[in-house]
Amino acid sequence: DARVTQTPRDKVTEMGQEVTMRCQPILGHNTVFWYRQTMMQGLELLAYFRNRAPLDDSGMPKDRFSAEMPDATLATLKIQPSEPRDSAVYFCASPRECPYEQYFGPGTRLTVT
C-alpha cells in the first residue's frame, strides 16, 4: 500500500532553534506539496516541487523557511530560526494517479516554545 511518510511525527523545540521536517513521497511520484495547518488559518499551501525543482513557494516565509527535494525519495522543510508562531501541523502530500488528487502524509506536529 503506497503512502506518504513524514518524520518526525512530533517535535517540540525552543524559539530560535533549527527544525527540519522530512517527507518521503509515494515511490515514483515526482511532485511534493508542503502544507501548514492551524486552527486559525486552516490548511495553507507553503510550497510545491516537481521533479525536485521548486514550482511555487509563494506561501512560504522566505526569511526563515526553506524547502528542498534533494532526490526523488526525500523532501525537506527547514525552519531557521523557529518562532512560536510557527507552531502548527505540517503536512506533505504527493499526487497518485492524477497530479491534483493529492495524498497526504500523517503530518509533523511542531510546537515552538
Next chain:
Amino acid sequence: EDQVTQSPEALRLQEGESSSLNCSYTVSGLRGLFWYRQDPGKGPEFLFTLYSAGEEKEKERLKATLTKKESFLHITAPKPEDSATYLCAVRKYNAGNMLTFGGGTRLMVKP
C-alpha cells in the same frame, strides 16, 4: 479574490440522521473540486473529485454533488465512524496543481 467557504463549521447529528455539508466557492475557471476527510491527528484523506456542474460521486454513505457555485456532501444515515472534519478544496486553471482549501466542517455523529 478566490474563496472557498464551508458551512456549517460544526455539525452534530444523531446516528441515522441524514444531512448535508456545503462548500461554496468563487474561483475563476474551476478545474476540479475535491472532498477530503480528516480524522484527528491524521492527514486529510482523499474522497472525491468533481469536475463539472451536475456531476455526482458516491462512496458508501457519502454523495458529493457540484453546481456552478457550490458543492454538497450528503451523508445518508451516518454512523459514529463518520465523525471527522470534512474539507473541500478547489483547483483552478492557470494555477498549476495548487489546491485552495476551505476551513472544513467538523462532523460529530452520536450513537
